[in-house]
Amino acid sequence: MNSSNRSAPAYWEKGSGSRGNSRHLEVSGQRVKYIGPGSADKDAASVRANTYVSPSHAIYYFEVQIVSKGRDGYIGVGFCTADVNMDRLPGWEPQSYGYHGDDGNAFRSDGKGRRYGPTFGTGDVIGALLNRAEHTISYFKNGIDLGTAFTDVSEEKLYPCVGMQTHEEEVLANFGDAPFKADVESMKVEAARRLEAQISQTALPDRGKVGSILAELIFDYLVHHSYFESAAVVARDLLDGAVEVSPKDRDEVRLRAGVAEAVIAGRIDDAMSDAERVAPGVLQAHPSILFRLHCQKFMELVRQRDDEGAMVFGRTVLVKAATTGEDQELLQDALSLLGYDDPASSPCGNLLGTKAREDLAKSLTAAILKQTGRREHSALERIECQLEAALGTLQNLGDPRIGLIERAGPGNAFK
Structure with a gap:
């Protein structure tokens, strides 16, 4: 060969x-x-x-x-x-x-x-x-x-x-x-x-009643992403009922998901109201996100071709809410949409796109998690990020084991 x-x-x-x-x-x-x-x-x-x-x-x-x-x-x-x-x-x-x-x-x-x-x-x-x-x-x-x-x-x-x-x-x-x-x-x-x-045979610490760290990580991941039925199965079959999905967890995750869905659907007033309900004080604690929400409401009016309503909202709310240089830049881009017969094809037409809504929903969700003392990502996802960073560091250092890890096939401990 x-x-x-x-x-x-x-x-x-x-x-x-x-x-x-x-x-x-x-x-x-x-x-x-x-x-x-x-x-x-x-x-x-x-x-x-x-x-x-x-x-x-x-x-x-x-x-x-x-x-x-x-x-x-x-x-x-x-x-x-x-x-x-x-x-x-x-x-x-x-x-x-x-x-x-x-x-x-x-x-x-x-x-x-x-x-x-x-x-x-x-x-x-x-x-x-x-x-x-x-x-x-x-x-x-x-x-x-x-x-x-x-x-x-x-x-x-x-x-x-x-x-x-x-x-x-x-x-x-x-x-x-x-x-x-x-x-x-x-x-x-x-x-x-x-x-x-060798890695698979590494002994993990005894966790007492909860015997599987991996099962705990899977359970946390499923709850974090609202897969409650699957989480309940993991808790029952892999964790011997030592943990459970509480009604409070279900309500909080569903409310948080509802906030994101409202932003993506363009229902900004609903999103702000629900955000305060699930995480009181979150908008006041994150003024930049609050301003982006106001801008998004303005852009929804533009999308609906309600130019008069957009101008009134821009003059009475949006202009007054811009307090930082970054806010001012976003404000100018948003207001420029009113100068085009077809705002979606303008240089700032991306502000009317689905991705802009999705990015805002992600930012608002992260703020809610922080406000309620939770992390943006599940423990399993954080471990994945840490593993990728560790592998990148080893690669930069020229560690020879990286070549073997890259060669390992799909579905193994390195993927």
């Missing part, structure tokens, strides 16, 4: 942290061949990719085809930081990791390897997987997963690297320009599923 790494390195380059063994390597783009003496460990030489793996990559994978194992197959494949001594094989120096073909051992930061996988040689394709979300490095041989080689991999800037030591060893890298042997997309999906499972 052809799956490339975004911002993938395109070629090998000789590192600066070497004593001169780079001359033992013949480097051409993604191909490297050992041409040195290859008589001892001191003759080893490595190259690294021209750029490091972005910290935002949750899953990064590259492959190395063993064109020739050369004399002894002392070939290492892995990752390293920029300041690693490149006169050594991957994994022999601090902050480097390598899987070696001659013995199948995995090396991490020293020359003492541990048994890991099979040996590899001419014709084999070795894949290296850096999983930043789980802080691991794994390897693949000819597309087959060999399992986790290293855990607790914490270096921020790691470069793909390969090293050799004996004559005629030669490799060709694939950084995603050609199809991989391994199924990288499946790796990413599985990693996303593991992350989701």
